[in-house]
Amino acid sequence: MLANGPFYYRSLNIGDLKKVPTNKELGEGSSVAASRILPVTGEPIHHTIPLLAARLVRHEDRLDAIATLVNNIPNEQVEVMSSEIEQLVMGHLEMGTMIEQLSAQFGEAMEFIGLLCTASTTNRNIMCDIDEALDTTRAQVMSLRRAQQEAQARERDRGQTIETMATKIQELQRRLDDNQGKP
Structure with missing residues (x-):
């Protein structure tokens, strides 16, 4: 009751x-x-x-x-059962403490993971900036190579022009010399 x-x-x-x-x-x-x-x-x-x-x-x-x-x-059985129940209660309390510790560690791990995510995002942004700089540098290098090739082509053309002119001058000189030697 x-x-x-x-x-x-x-x-x-x-x-x-x-x-x-x-x-x-x-x-x-x-x-x-x-x-x-x-x-x-x-x-x-x-x-x-x-x-x-x-x-x-x-x-x-x-x-x-x-x-x-x-x-x-039997009283012994009651005492054993009482002891077992007490051990179960103590185990439950210890499990509660362990769960609280795990929860705290989990919280710390989540904070660390958050920091890693932030670092990863920052790293990704830096890598994107580096990729952009590399693309710009590649474009500049390609432009410089084309300019160099064009300059080399102009130099070859100039060399050929000079060679052609030198040949014509020599030919004109020879003709002039030949014409001066004739009466």
Whole structure:
């Protein structure tokens, strides 16, 4: 039975709680005391008490069997079970502490992962900047190579022009010399 204020409750069925009447409700201390009728059920007490006694007698064997079973549990077994329960409780508390530690370590790991992600993003941005600089440098190198090739082509053309002019000058010189030697 569970105590709840001045009233006591007994369970008849699961979830079906009935209030046991107080002395005042039974009629003791009120004007109904002479009739002794239960205000809750409306039955006279002299009918209810024998009915309850008969029910107790009918279930006496079951109650005795339960009492015998409880009394036959060895104290050592109860102590062992109590010790095991205590160990389970301690293990549960230790697990709680370990979970708190793991949670703290997980939080630290998540912060570190966040820092790594930031560093990775920064690294990626730097690599993109380097790639852009390399692309610009490649374009400049290609432009310089073309300019160099064009300059070399102009130099070859100039060399050929000079060679052609030198040949013509020599030919003109020879003609001039040949013309001067003729009368």
